[in-house]
Amino acid sequence: MTDKIPTTEPPKTAVQKPKKKSPFREWLDSVVFAVVAASLIRWLLFEPYTIPSGSMENSLLIGDYIFVSKFHYGTRTPKTILQVPLTHQKIWGTEIPSFVDWIQLPQFRLPGFTHVKNGDVVVFNYPGCPERPDDFGGFDKYPVDLRTNYIKRTIGIPGDVVEMKEGQTFVNGKAFAPVPGLQMEYEIETNTQINEKIFVKNGITEFGQMISADDKTLYMVKATEQAIKDLKALDFVKNVRPLVQAQGDTSNLNNNIFPYNSRLFPYNRDNFVLTVPKKGVTIQLDEKNIAMYKGIITTFDGNDDAKYINGQIVLNGKPITSYTFKQNYYFMMGDNRHGSDDSRFWGFVPEDHVVGKAVLIWMSIDQNGSFLNKIRWNRLFSVIK
Template sequence: MAEVQTTETNTKKKKSAIREWWDSVLFAVVAATLIRWMFLEAYTIPTGSMEKSLLINDFLFVSKLHYGSRTPKTIIQMPLTHQKIWFTDIPSYSDLIQLPMYRLPGFTSVKNGDVVVFNYPGCPERPDEFGGFDKYPVDLRTNYIKRCVAIAGDVLEVRDGQVFINGKAADNPEKMQMEYAIETNTQVNEKIFNKYEITEFEQDLRMTDKTIYYVKSTAGAMNEMKKLDFVKGITPLLMSKGDTTMPAFPYNSRLFPFNRDNFGPITIPKKGMTVQLDEKNIALYKGVITTFDGNENAKYENGKLLVDGKAITSYTFKQDYYFMMGDNRHGSDDSRFWGFVPEDHIVGKAVFIWMSIDKDGSFLNKIRWSRLFSIIR
């Protein structure tokens, strides 16, 4: 008996133009989201806290691979947004579901001198409008960029503006800025300051018998300006030791009379390190223990630290912490004013600048060509 074979021809329906466009957009969004989460993310420098190492409107890439990417904590979020939907004040996320956050393996760890992007942790001790914390979940808190000057376990001290780590003077960033007073025997043309890349300067108009300018500048520029015949003297503007007119972390001037130029010595918390909770250590570390170290039932009350309702006399830290400072040492809101950065707030390492725009430049000089594709050091 002959066998009869039936052949069924299936014709694949061609996608419409709208469907093809939607598939392309969906693929691009998914790919961009994965790249942004696991590999590289683009950032813009909005303030002058890292000048002159990084300039306002430097556009840079931050590597998530160096320190290891974090798994998302906030999973209900509009792709490619941070805190709000573009051009609105509408939150771009929901915190109804919050997952534990883990860090994938990286190929290095945060080191002294690294330029790091992190989520601003906030400071419960800070007694001004900048106190408290971002209202956002950890992975959506405001991004800051600073230089890590001390890692977990380091003993940090700042003496007359110079950072010391474990008793040794740290290398200063090549383009680190500080405030100086320049005394001259004449008015100084703005073009002179521009020549030395001094963009922040102000004349003290209260002086009638001398001409004084207050500037933020690098030490190299100041050394060059000293050679000018109309410059009579240059003095760094440093706060004296014990001067607490500009309060600093941990905001206890009796126990810690710190300021921006004279700070410490303090020990940066390290995972597994145990400290005895005397009066000074409670004042220094209570924010870490009650807020950042994952203790759900920890609080500070009547001069004591309580965990699960019981007073504790010693404490072992659960994660590493870091101390961050801006290279614009007298123009940076950093760890000197809000304390330690927890390891779980670390976002990534700033690696290179891909674009830089000078908003005040002329048409032909809007782009800072010399900064394009430069490595961040």
């Protein structure tokens, strides 16, 4: 006896067609996807920035739009997580904070494929300095990952001895590698007034007339070495003098040079020497080291109970005579040496403040250019050196 094969098919399960999304729902899904994708790219890989000031001229110009690589040095994990996506400190176009600091996560750095090197152009969160006079910028009290973004060139890496002698920079006793866009301040004497087009032609965007008499006109300019050579060749330029402070001259910047102690450190913007802190290195806390590094110990190195009291560092309630640095630090300066607010004025950049490496100029707009010359075409998609 054989089994009978059924001649009828089993009932089919009803299949419902998916509901068609409304135009609003499709738009909303697209926006959410775009925001999530942009946030991930911005956090993990690249972030766009605009150069708003002249501290890096002539290497980077006001109006340059750049990409900063997060993965070169390793992306930082988020610290302030309660924040409006794609914002920094404020909601766009308002003074309303874009975050609340109710939850602050421990911060780590994912593996990168390189480390910060001497000469790298780096974006970092401005740390400020607890001892810096408020008249000069004070201390940035935002959470670390939301502090103001700065861009400078790395002069000293952990352990380096950075020295400046009358405007010339040395690292570990050797002259710092030449920077083509580096510019400094000069006084130019002429026997006539200069048409500003001559300055612009030579890439000089910061200039001002000081004195105009019958036989002499003085200009103060910030210019590259090449621009100064070209100006010297003009027959109406009589003299060019670099405006560099002499060693020991604390006359006009005495209260604004890190570490703000002219008795122990008679420094100025063109003359100083210091050692960049390195993780694991132990120092003796003598008077000079306390003056130089107390901000690191009490504020940036992650010590919950470290204070500066009566000339001593007190850690966990006890005075200490030596200290071992817990993270690496860097010394940063702008290529516009006499027009940059940098480590000379507020100290070292902690490693946990480093955002990424500036790698590419993808757009450059000259706000003062004419209609046809608004875009600086020669700068588009140029690698940052």
